[in-house]
Amino acid sequence: MSVTRKEMLARAADELRAAGVEIPERTAQWIFQHVTGFSTAEVLLRPDEPVADVHTDAFLALIARRAKREPLQYVLNEAEFCGAIFRVDGRVLIPRPETELLVERGRAYLAERMTSEKSIAVLDIGTGSGAIAVSLARAARELQLHCACDVRIVASDLSQSALDVARVNAERLGVASMITFVQASYADGELLRALAPFALILSNPPYIPQVNAADLQPEVAHFEPHLALFGGADGLDAYRAIVGGCADLLSAAYLVAFEVGIGQADAVTKLGGSVFARADVEVLRDEQGIERVVAFRASEARR
Structure with missing residues (x-):
C-alpha cells in the first residue's frame, strides 16, 4: 500500500525530532521538496497523494543523513549566500549569513574604487x-555595467578539495573567468x-578557539572541516599568519577586512597594528549587534 505525502512527512518529522533536529516538520518538508521538485503549495494542498517509490527511497535516505545530524546544507548539497545558491559538501565550510557583511564591505569598496581605476x-x-x-x-x-574597470579576483585556500568546490561554484554562477584559484597557506x-599587489583583501579565516570544540553543535563539530573552523588555542592563529604575510601583497591604497569571532575584534585590531599601523580601522556589527568585521583602510602606502 502506498504511503501518502502526509504520512511520509509525519514519520520523517518524528524521526528527526527523536534525533534532536530543530524544526523537524519544516526540515522534512524541505527535504521532500528537494527530492520531488514539488512546490510548497503542491505538498500542502495535496497531502493524500501517494508518494512514488523512487521518491520514497531518495527521501528516506536523506532523512537518515539529517537524523545523524549531518547539516541540512550538506544533505541538500546547497546553501544560499548573497542571493545565490552555492554547492556545498563536507569539503568546505557552510557559508553563514553573517559573512555577507564582509562581502558588503568589499562590494562598497569596489564600487568606490572602480569609478577611478x-x-x-x-x-x-x-x-x-x-x-x-x-x-x-x-x-x-x-x-x-557603469564603468570600464577590470576586476581580477584571486581565491586562495590551503585545501585543494575546497578549491575544487569553489571552482564549481564559480563556473555554475558564470564568473569563473574573473577568478584565479591558488593553493596557498x-x-x-x-x-x-x-x-600582487592587491587593493582589496578579504578573509573569513578559522577563528574558533580549540578549547571551544566541545561546545559546538554536532552538525558543526562532526561534519564541517576542522581546518576551516579552529584557529588554535586562542582562535587567532590564522589572523597572525595572514597579517604577517600581507605586507608583501598590498597596493599603495588598500582595504583589508576580516570576519572575526565573538569578542575577537579588539585582538584582531591589535594584531593588524604593526602592518597596518597608519590605516584607519573600522569595526562593523552584524544584525545581532556583534562586532563581526574588522577592516583596515589606507589611502596610500602604510607599512
Whole structure:
C-alpha cells in the first residue's frame, strides 16, 4: 500500500525530532521538496497523494543523513549566500549569513574604487566554497555595467578539495573567468606574491578557539572541516599568519577586512597594528549587534 505525502512527512518529522533536529516538520518538508521538485503549495494542498517509490527511497535516505545530524546544507548539497545558491559538501565550510557583511564591505569598496581605476586586484584568503570570491565577482560584474574597470579576483585556500568546490561554484554562477584559484597557506606563497599587489583583501579565516570544540553543535563539530573552523588555542592563529604575510601583497591604497569571532575584534585590531599601523580601522556589527568585521583602510602606502 502506498504511503501518502502526509504520512511520509509525519514519520520523517518524528524521526528527526527523536534525533534532536530543530524544526523537524519544516526540515522534512524541505527535504521532500528537494527530492520531488514539488512546490510548497503542491505538498500542502495535496497531502493524500501517494508518494512514488523512487521518491520514497531518495527521501528516506536523506532523512537518515539529517537524523545523524549531518547539516541540512550538506544533505541538500546547497546553501544560499548573497542571493545565490552555492554547492556545498563536507569539503568546505557552510557559508553563514553573517559573512555577507564582509562581502558588503568589499562590494562598497569596489564600487568606490572602480569609478577611478582601470584595474583592481582582489584576494580572498581561505575561500572554501568560494562564497566570498564568487559573490564579489558577481557584484563587480554588475558594477562594470557603469564603468570600464577590470576586476581580477584571486581565491586562495590551503585545501585543494575546497578549491575544487569553489571552482564549481564559480563556473555554475558564470564568473569563473574573473577568478584565479591558488593553493596557498593564508597569505604565504610565491604565486600570491607574483599576483600582487592587491587593493582589496578579504578573509573569513578559522577563528574558533580549540578549547571551544566541545561546545559546538554536532552538525558543526562532526561534519564541517576542522581546518576551516579552529584557529588554535586562542582562535587567532590564522589572523597572525595572514597579517604577517600581507605586507608583501598590498597596493599603495588598500582595504583589508576580516570576519572575526565573538569578542575577537579588539585582538584582531591589535594584531593588524604593526602592518597596518597608519590605516584607519573600522569595526562593523552584524544584525545581532556583534562586532563581526574588522577592516583596515589606507589611502596610500602604510607599512
